[in-house]
Amino acid sequence: QVQLVESGGGLVQAGGSLRLSCAASGRTFSSYAMGWFRQAPGKEREFVASIRRSGGYTYYADSVKGRFTVSRDNAKNTVYLQMNSLKPEDTAVYYCAADVRGLGSRLEYQYDYWGQGTQVTVSS
16 A cells, blocks of 8 residues: 655745645655646646656646656655646646556556645636
């Protein structure tokens, strides 16, 4: 069983930055791909970014490409999402997820464990 705990959300003005963290329990974190997803009010949850085991491969949704950066520190069992140039449309609950197969795809069903989410609100 893997437990994921997100932190770092909050209220920020448009154009600002936030860094989300997701701390994972367990000794096999380095073997998982990790993903970030978000869900805005009244919308379905959507893919934001993912990173494979070693951090060598990262993937982004078109809507965040060039503004968000996903990274990981396997020694700390933590994955990060650096969010810059935030826009009001980035407002959502952000979730991290672990994929034990290490694929790191955009597909929700391929992720096995999920955190509880952290709220990000961007004011205009």
